[in-house]
Amino acid sequence: MPLAARLLLAFGVVAIIATAFVGLTLREASREIIESGFADRIDAAHTGVRQQLAWEADALRDLLPPLCRHDTFVDKAHVELERAKGDPDAMDPTSRIALRRQVPSQAKALRLDELSLVAGNGSVLGAEDASRIGARDRRLAALIRAPGGAPRLRPAGAGGEPSLEVHCALTSHGVTIGLVGARRIGPVLDRIGATNHVRLAALGEGQDAPPSGEAEVVRVLDVAEIPGLRVAASVSRAPLTQALARLDRAIAATGATVLAIALGIAVVLARSLSRPLVALARETREVMGGAPRRVEGRGGRELADLAAAFNATIDELAAMRKRLAATERIAARREVARQIAHEIKNPLAPIRAAVETLRRLRQRDDPAFDDYFEEATSTVLGEVHRIANIVTEFTRFARLPAPNLEPVDLVAIARGVVTLHAAPGEATSTGASGAGRPRVELTADPIPKVSADRDQIVQVLTNLVQNGLDAASAVRSDPRVAVTIGPLPNDRVRIVVRDNGPGVAEEMVPRLFEPYATSKEKGTGLGLAIAQRIVLEHGGEISYRKATKGGAVFEIWLPVGGPPLLEKPPADTTVRPRGPEAP
Structure with missing residues (x-):
């Protein structure tokens, strides 16, 4: 794989991995921060509910008892009921109408959502809700006979919304009359929930809160100040989903930008690195196919060091080649000299024998001298011709010129x-x-x-x-x-x-x-x-x-390029087309 492709791949992978790592880390951190914000809001709402309901309970505890002890409104109702001998139906109609009118104004003055004037038998003599007047409620009859004290929780199934209920009673001459007031919890929960951006809802007896899921976070809050009260606090995950979606888009855009920048840097680096390497490789091929000239390393200190090492190697190779050529020439000459000595030595023996025989015959004036002279001179001339051929071939071998490339x-x-x-x-x-x-x-x-x-x-x-x-x-x-x-x-x-x-x-x-x-x-x-x-x-x-x-x-x-380290590099390496060609 080329260096440019490797750099592009490496930078691309690093950019993707880095962006993915940073993006996932940032996404997880953002999710934890937002969800911790959900938890903080629920905790703040829990604290607010407890404080507000505790205040409401304290306020309700001392709200009705003074009415039953000192208020003329309750005393007058008790007197009228006592005249009727405890039977609400026997009361004077004019008195009953007056009581009905006074109860709503009292409820408004006391800021109660509900207020009921109840006879001992549970008959409702007056109420802010006119439809309840005249009804008989056993729960209310039992309630006014119970000792007064801290407000109690009235569940949703006990006649309306979950409320804090408080009562007082006046008993005299065997006749009992009482006031039962209630303040709904719902508005308090709505107000605190709106302040903390949490949806709060009171849970009825035996009712379970929906589980937390992808849509919302749900927690059940126990209000210790109001025994039996459980509140379901839920926060929608829609803001989290929307924030994570925006973050994902931002991470994707950032990743694309980072990848583009990384690829651009990779391209620049690849060009800055590959161009000097390609140029160095080209110069190296030219040197190996031509003259042993020095190459230049451009693009960095490492390439300069590589070029310097290559130049030193080329110089050493050129010197070694010269020494080797000289050594080979010396060895070849020695071998040829040995071969020539051997080849020349053979014809010298018959030449010497012929000359020595001629000299002996001449010294003795032997009549056979003339006959042997022709034979001896022919032998000498033939061997001399043979020596001349050997010397000629050796001269051809020794004078073989360097290739003209x-x-x-x-x-x-x-x-x-x-x-x-x-x-x-x-x-x-x-x-x-x-x-x-x-x-x-x-x-x-x-x-x-x-x-x-x-x-x-x-x-x-x-x-x-x-x-x-x-x-x-x-x-x-x-x-x-x-x-x-x-x-x-x-x-x-x-x-x-x-x-x-x-x-x-x-x-x-x-x-x-x-x-x-x-x-x-x-x-x-x-x-x-x-x-x-x-x-x-x-x-x-x-x-x-x-x-x-x-x-x-x-x-x-x-x-194809000719012998390396010679002076003339090849100038043409075109491919010859297939087919016959004239010599």
């Missing part, structure tokens, strides 16, 4: 060599020929142009093709040599020269590329040595193997 078409070069060695009228690509005539074939795939010395490559191919024809012609009536050219990975090309001869003798294979190593009667043994030297100086390799069906196979691998 230029972009060349190997297929065209090989086609020219094949055409030169093929029988007259024979097609170079198909290899069709009559029996007994040498056949040279060429098979080539499209390859790029190669930086090489045209003349030296021709010399190598000519040597291999001619050697193959010579070897095959010695044992076969249909000598054949096949040349195959094709591409290889890593910008290389391969040349294969195969013949149908007997192959190289096993004892000659280890010394095949040594100077003066040959199995030919008239060969000098320098052809393959020169071919190997040319291939190596082109940065390639040459090898031999025996074909599976007999014959010799020579394989050559050449780099």
